[in-house]
Amino acid sequence: MLLNLSLRNLFRQKRRNLMLGIAIGLGVTILIMASSFSRGIEDIMFNKIVTYVAGHVSVNMNEGLGKRVPVFRDKERLFSIIKKNVEQDAEIDESFGVFTRAIGNGKADNMILVAIDTSKRYTEERKKEVRESFNVIGGSLLDIGTSAVANAVILSRDRAESLNVKKNDVISIRFRNVFGQNQSERLTVVGVLQNDNIFMQGVMFCELKNVKAMMGYRPYECANIHIKIKDPKENAVRVADKIHSALTPGPAFIAGKLSYLSSESEVVVIPFRGDDDSIRLIGSSFELLDGKMDDVLLRDGVMISSNIADKLGVKPSSEVLISYNAKFEKERGSFKVQIKGVFKSDVYKGDNTIYMHEALFYPKFYDRIPDLDKERARVSLPEVLLSLPESTNKDRSNTFLPEDLNKKRASALGLTDQAYFKSALGNEWELLDRTRNTDEMRKKYAAQARKKIRATTMDVNSMYESASDVLKLESVLNIITLWAVLILFFIILIGVVNTLRMTIKERTREIGTIRAIGMQKRDVWGIFMIETSLLSLFASFAGTLFAFVLMWLLTLIRFNVTDNPLGILLVSNHLYFLPTFGSVLLNITLILVITVITAYFPARRAANLSSAEALRHYE
Amino acid sequence: MNIIEIKGLKKDYPLGKTTVNAVRGVDLNIEEGEFISIIGPSGSGKTTLLNVIGCIDTATEGSVKVGGAEITIMNDRALTDLRLHKIGFIFQTFNLIPVLDVIENVEFPLLLMKKHTKSEIRKRALKLIEEVGLKEHATHRPAELSGGQRQRVAIARALVTNPDIVLADEPTANLDSVTGAQILELMREMNKIENTTFIFSTHDEHVLKYANRVVKIKDGFIMEG
Numbered sequence: 001m002l003l004n005l006s007l008r009n010l011f012r013q014k015r016r017n018l019m020l021g022i023a024i025g026l027g028v029t030i031l032i033m034a035s036s037f038s039r040g041i042e043d044i045m046f047n048k049i050v051t052y053v054a055g056h057v058s059v060n061m062n063e064g065l066g067k068r069v070p071v072f073r074d075k076e077r078l079f080s081i082i083k084k085n086v087e088q089d090a091e092i093d094e095s096f097g098v099f100t101r102a103i104g105n106g107k108a109d110n111m112i113l114v115a116i117d118t119s120k121r122y123t124e125e126r127k128k129e130v131r132e133s134f135n136v137i138g139g140s141l142l143d144i145g146t147s148a149v150a151n152a153v154i155l156s157r158d159r160a161e162s163l164n165v166k167k168n169d170v171i172s173i174r175f176r177n178v179f180g181q182n183q184s185e186r187l188t189v190v191g192v193l194q195n196d197n198i199f200m201q202g203v204m205f206c207e208l209k210n211v212k213a214m215m216g217y218r219p220y221e222c223a224n225i226h227i228k229i230k231d232p233k234e235n236a237v238r239v240a241d242k243i244h245s246a247l248t249p250g251p252a253f254i255a256g257k258l259s260y261l262s263s264e265s266e267v268v269v270i271p272f273r274g275d276d277d278s279i280r281l282i283g284s285s286f287e288l289l290d291g292k293m294d295d296v297l298l299r300d301g302v303m304i305s306s307n308i309a310d311k312l313g314v315k316p317s318s319e320v321l322i323s324y325n326a327k328f329e330k331e332r333g334s335f336k337v338q339i340k341g342v343f344k345s346d347v348y349k350g351d352n353t354i355y356m357h358e359a360l361f362y363p364k365f366y367d368r369i370p371d372l373d374k375e376r377a378r379v380s381l382p383e384v385l386l387s388l389p390e391s392t393n394k395d396r397s398n399t400f401l402p403e404d405l406n407k408k409r410a411s412a413l414g415l416t417d418q419a420y421f422k423s424a425l426g427n428e429w430e431l432l433d434r435t436r437n438t439d440e441m442r443k444k445y446a447a448q449a450r451k452k453i454r455a456t457t458m459d460v461n462s463m464y465e466s467a468s469d470v471l472k473l474e475s476v477l478n479i480i481t482l483w484a485v486l487i488l489f490f491i492i493l494i495g496v497v498n499t500l501r502m503t504i505k506e507r508t509r510e511i512g513t514i515r516a517i518g519m520q521k522r523d524v525w526g527i528f529m530i531e532t533s534l535l536s537l538f539a540s541f542a543g544t545l546f547a548f549v550l551m552w553l554l555t556l557i558r559f560n561v562t563d564n565p566l567g568i569l570l571v572s573n574h575l576y577f578l579p580t581f582g583s584v585l586l587n588i589t590l591i592l593v594i595t596v597i598t599a600y601f602p603a604r605r606a607a608n609l610s611s612a613e614a615l616r617h618y619e
Numbered sequence: 620m621n622i623i624e625i626k627g628l629k630k631d632y633p634l635g636k637t638t639v640n641a642v643r644g645v646d647l648n649i650e651e652g653e654f655i656s657i658i659g660p661s662g663s664g665k666t667t668l669l670n671v672i673g674c675i676d677t678a679t680e681g682s683v684k685v686g687g688a689e690i691t692i693m694n695d696r697a698l699t700d701l702r703l704h705k706i707g708f709i710f711q712t713f714n715l716i717p718v719l720d721v722i723e724n725v726e727f728p729l730l731l732m733k734k735h736t737k738s739e740i741r742k743r744a745l746k747l748i749e750e751v752g753l754k755e756h757a758t759h760r761p762a763e764l765s766g767g768q769r770q771r772v773a774i775a776r777a778l779v780t781n782p783d784i785v786l787a788d789e790p791t792a793n794l795d796s797v798t799g800a801q802i803l804e805l806m807r808e809m810n811k812i813e814n815t816t817f818i819f820s821t822h823d824e825h826v827l828k829y830a831n832r833v834v835k836i837k838d839g840f841i842m843e844g
């Protein structure tokens with residue numbers, strides 16, 4: 001009955017209620033459109049741009065000081081570590097960019113050759129997504145997977161113009177390969193990318209396997225890893241942290257045979273770091289029986305334990321051959337080094353050890369990596385590689401344990417005071433600290449460049465560092481939406497309160513009558529609440545409908561934005577709205593809650609009117 | 620048996636800094652089935668008295684018993700309930716609910732009672748509409764009726780719950796004398812059929828002949844009756 005009465009009352013002051021209804025409805029329209037637009041942008045950012053530019057989480061490698069090659073020499077190991085630390089449905093892809101100098105038809109320009117893996121099976125949905133994200137006229141980005149032409153490539157319109165090339169033309173590029181040598185290659189243009197946004201300008205895309213072959217990657221080696229996860233906003237940082245701590249490296253060493261003249265011995269080769277602190281630590285920790293410490297600490301410095309030196313007759317300036325089993329190649333790794341010093345061996349430093357400057361060690365080590373797990377089981381390693389706690393490498397400074405602590409641990413093991421140099425030894429790779437944003441990340445890179453790290457650096461980033469500029473846009477949008485909600489709140493507040501006040505005034509005698517007849521206060525209150533709720537419910541539905549019509553109309557418009565960074569917010573030159581059932585429901589609920597809250601007090605005032613007073617009321 | 624017993628009733632209204640003594644000490648007993656008229660000049664306190672009896676206004680002092688129950692100590696909820704079940708109202712300005720048609724207006728108090736089925740309610744409402752002679756207009760909205768017809772609807776609405784008392788504050792004041800007379804006839808008739816106590820106020824001497832008892836009130840005092 002209350003419902004019936006409210007409904008009829010609603011149609012009584014048609015004009016007034018229509019006005020309020022339109023206000024509320026428009027509010028809903030604005031809210032739904034704003035949130036759908038912002039969700040659309042979020043979708044573009046998180047699932048399209050960020051995914052293809054950097055991944056939600058990325059693991060980036062850098063091998064060889066100055067060479068800047070994104071390579072990790074044990075693909076399987078890296079993938080298995082990552083897989084263990086992400087959800088089952090995460091997509092793990094190799095991807096990297098190579099700086100190249102490209103020459104087209106009489107013109108040249110600098111470009112980044114981006115390698116993406118199209119070889120895995122794409123679902124229809126993903127194919128469509130790729131088509132929408134990368135607008136290639138008359139084709140798809142996935143065309144680079146073709147084997148009909150050599151090294152198919154798709155490049156940005158910007159660069160197609162500057163190189164004066166079109167489809168089926170050949171571009172030749174020059175770049176530096178994995179070995180740090182300059183190399184040229186010919187690519188065939190199979191398409192031109194129409195997207196004109198900051199991310200796509202100087203870019204050309206090429207199939208991962210082609211780029212890896214050009215660059216000289218071996219089958220068991222991999223490049224940077226991009227990981228696409230579910231709910232990246234929630235999980236990206238957590239997953240990045242988790243992968244980061246799983247990627248803590250162990251100490252690097254090569255266990256093999258040392259040959260000198262006609263005699264042989266087992267040997268463990270250990271790198272020491274080349275930075276000033278480490279050099280000082282090594283210099284003060286080792287006692288040379290032969291040779292000069294100054295020579296040992298140079299970039300080609302090598303020292304051998306007195307135990308094998310005595311056994312084989314090795315002296316400073318002797319050239320020895322070291323050979324060992326490689327993990328992936330049949331052929332054994334082998335290299336010659338010239339000994340610069342002989343140190344006094346002990347259980348800690350090892351009786352059969354060679355310590356070598358990292359500049360000398362890592363090129364050999366990475367060129368043919370040994371199977372360290374296997375070697376650990378096979379040979380007995382010197383205490384230094386076992387006893388002291390493995391450096392957590394959270395922070396580079398942490399790898400240098402405080403001296404007193406190192407000494408304490410060493411003496412607890414019954415070792416001499418000089419044995420605290422573990423922190424000066426090199427690891428399998430160098431894990432960079434996690435950072436929280438692009439700024440920190442840049443600082444980290446600058447600091448890392450100064451340190452001249454020789455081991456492959458490994459860097460785990462979430463999109464919040466690698467794509468934080470893009471993500472900033474999202475928070476701007478959220479602020480806009482929040483403002484829209486606030487303004488709507490006040491419009492509705494004023495509208496509802498005013499309308500109700502007028503209505504209540506008009507109906508005062510009626511309220512007095514129904515109260516006299518015997519309606520309880522609560523029901524009078526109910527009538528007004530139901531009335532307002534119904535109004536806002538109808539208005540919300542109308543507003544929702546209107547929002548969908550508007551969004552549909554807006555997506556029909558084609559925008560031709562060139563060289564406008566905001567172009568990234570379009571999908572194939574059209575606005576992109578992503579209304580979800582949940583968000584629409586949420587918006588309608590929000591409006592309903594606002595109206596109910598604002599109607600509460602006027603309705604209560606109406607219910608509390610004294611019946612006698614109300615009946616006396618004449619307009 | 621006295622359906623209403625009033626003793627030493629006073630009602631003051633604060634008006635700015637002063638107080639208006641609308642009723643200044645009224646003792647009044649009304650028996651069941653009476654058809655009683657309260658007469659007095661404008662401002663004499665008729666409406667005030669009826670409002671207190673009808674439980675829509677509170678007494679400042681004194682005791683008011685309706686059907687044996689002391690109403691001056693009841694809370695709003697109980698008073699509302701009492702109004703719904705025991706009292707019917709007829710207003711000078713008819714006060715029908717404009718969005719409801721005749722039959723819905725009459726059904727309204729029964730719906731509030733939540734005691735009867737839909738068909739019972741409809742039956743009872745139709746019976747009363749017939750009794751007040753508006754069978755043909757059952758589906759009309761109040762705006763489509765004349766004043767007299769509206770007051771008939773109000774009478775039907777007041778009686779539909781079978782109340783003990785019907786209070787009518789100047790029920791004929793907004794009607795011409797012929798129509799007013801018809802309305803009073805009707806009320807009188809209903810009083811006889813249903814044996815409902817009727818209390819109506821008026822300042823029109825002409826209508827006194829319908830009453831079987833007249834209470835004269837002036838300046839908040841009962842002068843006679």
Ligand SMILES: Nc1ncnc2c1ncn2[C@@H]1O[C@H](COP(=O)(O)OP(=O)(O)OP(=O)(O)O)[C@@H](O)[C@H]1O
Pocket residue numbers: 632633634639640641659660661662663664665666667668822
């Ligand atoms: N809410 C109020 N506030 C202040 N004074 C009031 C109020 N209600 C009534 N009065 C005063 O109380 C006195 C009695 O009023 P009441 O309405 O009972 O008179 P009445 O006999 O019904 O008059 P009428 O014939 O004009 O309807 C009057 O002087 C009036 O001004």
Ligand SMILES: [Mg+2]
Pocket residue numbers: 665666667788
């Ligand atoms: Mg009066």
